[in-house]
Amino acid sequence: MATILSLSNVSKSFAGRPAIEGVDLSIPADAYVSLLGASGSGKTTLLRLIAGFDEPETGTITFEGTRLDGRPAHERGIGFVFQNFALFPHLNVRDNVAFGLTHRTVNPVRDEAKRAAMVAEAIEMVGLKGLEQRSVTQISGGQRQRVALARTLVTRPKLVLLDEPLGALDAHLRARMRDELRQIRRDLGVTFLHVTGSETEALAMGDRLVVLDAGRVGQFAAPADVYAEPASPGVARYLNAFNLLPGRLDGTAFRTEAGLLAMDTASLRSGHEAPVYAIRHDCIAVRAPATEMADDEAGLSARFLASEYSGASVLSFFALDDGRIVEVEEHLSRGEPQRLEADARYALSWKRRDALVFA
Numbered sequence: 047m048a049t050i051l052s053l054s055n056v057s058k059s060f061a062g063r064p065a066i067e068g069v070d071l072s073i074p075a076d077a078y079v080s081l082l083g084a085s086g087s088g089k090t091t092l093l094r095l096i097a098g099f100d101e102p103e104t105g106t107i108t109f110e111g112t113r114l115d116g117r118p119a120h121e122r123g124i125g126f127v128f129q130n131f132a133l134f135p136h137l138n139v140r141d142n143v144a145f146g147l148t149h150r151t152v153n154p155v156r157d158e159a160k161r162a163a164m165v166a167e168a169i170e171m172v173g174l175k176g177l178e179q180r181s182v183t184q185i186s187g188g189q190r191q192r193v194a195l196a197r198t199l200v201t202r203p204k205l206v207l208l209d210e211p212l213g214a215l216d217a218h219l220r221a222r223m224r225d226e227l228r229q230i231r232r233d234l235g236v237t238f239l240h241v242t243g244s245e246t247e248a249l250a251m252g253d254r255l256v257v258l259d260a261g262r263v264g265q266f267a268a269p270a271d272v273y274a275e276p277a278s279p280g281v282a283r284y285l286n287a288f289n290l291l292p293g294r295l296d297g298t299a300f301r302t303e304a305g306l307l308a309m310d311t312a313s314l315r316s317g318h319e320a321p322v323y324a325i326r327h328d329c330i331a332v333r334a335p336a337t338e339m340a341d342d343e344a345g346l347s348a349r350f351l352a353s354e355y356s357g358a359s360v361l362s363f364f365a366l367d368d369g370r371i372v373e374v375e376e377h378l379s380r381g382e383p384q385r386l387e388a389d390a391r392y393a394l395s396w397k398r399r400d401a402l403v404f405a
Contacts, residue, residue, distance in 0.1 A: 047074040047075070047077070048074065048075045048076075049072045049073065049074055049075065050073055050074065050075040050109065050110060050204060050237050051071075051072070051073040051096065051107070051109050051205060051237070051239075052071070052072050052073070052106075052107070052108040053069050053070060053071040053072075053092075053096075053105065053106075053107050053108075054070055054106050054107075054108075055068050055069070055070060055104055055105035055106070056068070056069040056070075056071075056092075056095060056102045056104065056105035056106070056107060057069070057102060057103050057104040057105060058088075058091055058095060058100060058101075058102050058103055059103060064261050065088045065091040065261055066088045066091050066092055066095065066261045067260075067261040067262055068104075068105075068262065069092065069105070069261075069262065069263055070263065071256065071263055071266065073205075073237060074237070074254065075204070075237055076235050076236070077237050077238075077253045077254060078227075078228060078231050078237075078238045078240065078251060078252050078253045078254075079237065079238065079239050079240065079253065079255070079256060080240050080242060080247070080248035080249070080251050080252030080254070080255045080256065080269070081093075081239060081240065081241045081242070081248075081256045081258065082242060082243070082245060082248035082255060082256065082258070082284055083243070083257060083258035083259065083284060084243065084284060085243060087258040087259065087260060087261065087284075088258050088260075088261040089241045089242075089243070089258055090209055090241060092241075092258070093126075093207050093209050093239070093241050095107065095115075096114070096124065096207060096239070097119055097122065097124055097126050097207055098114065098117060098118060098119030098121075098122050098124075099119055101115060101116065109122065109123070109124065109205065110204065120150060120151050120152065121151070121152055123204070123205075124203055124205045124206075124207060125198035125199065125201060125203035125205065125206040125207065126198065126206075126207045126209070127194050127195055127198050127206065127207070127208045127209065127211050128194065128209055128211075129209050129210040129211065129213050131190050131191060131193070131194040132194065133182045133190060133193055133194060133197075134182070135181075135183050137181075137182065138178065138179050138180060138181055138182070139169065139174060139177050139178050139179070139180050139181075139182060139185070139193050140165055140169065140178040140179065142182055142193050142197055143165045143168055143169055143193060143196045143197045143200055144161055144162075144165045144200070145197065146197055146198075146200065146201050147161050147164060147165070147200060147201065148161065150201070164200055165200060166178075167200075168196040168197075168199050168200035169196055171196065171199065171230065171233070171234075172192040172193075172195050172196045172199070172226075172230065173192060173226070174189060174192050174193065174196065177189065186219075187215050187216070187219060188215060188219040188222070188223060191211060191212070191215060191219075191223060192226075194211070195211075195227075195230070199230070199234065199236075203236065204236055204237065205236065205237045205239065206231075206237070206238050206239070207239050207241075208227075208238060208239065208240040208241065209241050210241055210242055210243065211223075211227075211240070212224070212242070213242075213243075220247070224247065224250055224251055227240075227251070228251065240252065245284060245285050245286045245287070248269070249269045249272075249273060249285075250269075252269055253268070254266065254267065254268060254269075255267065255268070255269045255272050257272060257276075257277075257280075257281045257284055257285075259278065259280035259281060259284070260280065264277060264278055264281040264284075265277040265278070265281045272285070273285060273287065275402070276288070276324070277315075278318060278404065279318065279320070279322040279324065279404050282324050282402070287326050287327055287328070287375075288324045288325065288326050288327070288402075289324065289325050289326075289327065289330075289372045289373060290322050290323075290324050291304070291307070291322065291323040291324075291325075291370065292320065292321065292322055292323075293307075293321055293322075293323060294321050294405075295321060295403075295405050298311070300321070300323045300403055300405075302323065302346075302366075302368070303366075303367075303370075304346050304348075304366035304367045304368045304370060305346050305347070305366075305367070307323055307344045307345075307346070307401070308343070308344040308398055309323070309344065309398055309401060309403050310398045310401075312399065313398065313399065313401045313402055313403045314403045314405060315402060315403065315404045315405070316405060318404040318405060320404075321403070321404065321405040322403075322404045322405075323401060323402075323403050323404075324401065324402040324403070324404065325396050325400060325401045325402075326400065327361070327373045327374060327375035328359075328375040328376075328377065329396045329397065329400040330374045330375075330394050330395070330396045331394070331395050331396065332364075332374055332376075332386065332392050332393075332394060333392060333393040333394075333395060334392070334393065335391045335392055335393050336393075337393045337395070339393075339395050342397055342398055343395050343396065343397060343398060344395070344396060344397075344398045344401060345393055345394050345395030345396060346366055346372075346393075346394050347366075347367070347391055347392075347393055347394070348364035348365060348366050348367075348372055348391065348392060348394050349364060349365045349389060349390070349391050349392075350362065350363075350386045350387065350388060350389065350390055350391075350392055351363040351364060351365055351371070351388070351389075352388070353383075353386065358377065358378060358379070359375050359376060359378060360375070360376045360378065360383045361373055361375050361376075362374045362375075362376065362386060364392065364394060372394060374394065
């Protein structure tokens with residue numbers, strides 16, 4: 047797959063504190079790439095460096111074979127959709143979309159007929175035909191998001207940067223706009239680089255997923271591969287789907303403060319300083335406290351605290367003997383959820399092959 051954007055050893059700090067450190071990244075053309083990370087992990091900083099709003103202290107950024115670092119933002123040919131949409135409230139939908147074509151420094155579109163045709167095409171592309179004369183203060187949040195997208199797409203960039211574009215929308219609109227953004231990108235054949243702090247959004251949107259961990263690329267792979275095989279405890283933590291139990295290797299087992307966990311040698315992932323045992327929420331079974339584990343299982347005793355119902359699943363919280371909380375996800379498609387008694391003890395068990403041991 048051809049590469050449209052490359053970053054090599056890119057670093058940036060603020061007030062002496064690193065925000066991005068030694069980032070190497072190759073973004074493929076004609077792809078939807080999600081960029082996931084916690085607050086402060088460097089997501090927005092990385093986007094701003096690519097867009098040209100900030101400059102890297104080290105490294106190079108190359109777009110379609112041309113170096114971008116040192117070039118002004120308006121000369122980079124890259125689109126940017128802001129989290130707050132950054133629309134002009136005194137302009138209607140059509141004039142907001144046309145603004146960039148009219149006022150850009152490089153190749154402004156002066157011909158009114160040509161500009162009108164380009165604007166009409168972009169507005170129809172995002173499903174806003176018929177709202178051209180409407181003030182952007184008189185349309186919904188989802189429609190404003192589409193106006194912001196149309197204003198970017200009308201300039202026909204080959205790369206569009208989206209900084210948490212769904213963050214200002216309610217849950218229903220976010221779900222709908224996820225599908226629409228993916229469809230628009232496929233229709234245009236451009237590359238979207240979509241920054242988000244939501245693991246659900248990142249996994250659902252991207253053909254590829256970048257996970258930033260403390261200013262560095264923790265993993266870059268297909269979303270299904272990242273979810274099944276996070277490369278580090280940091281990546282697993284950002285997915286919000288794993289229980290992470292610290293401890294140490296003890297022969298062929300892993301010793302935690304809550305007990306000894308059997309493990310397979312195939313589960314071991316070397317090269318990590320602080321040993322961690324990781325098991326996904328939905329891989330854990332809840333059983334009666336006296337239940338014996340099979341030879342291919344591992345588990346711990348825990349006290350049930352509470353459950354949260356989320357529609358398609360139930361998330362239950364258990365306290366281990368060391369006070370650490372373990373989360374168990376039970377999908378309702380598998381049947382009625384178990385009835386658990388508060389403060390009662392249960393055996394939590396899982397297949398040893400489902401665990402990941404970082405050591």
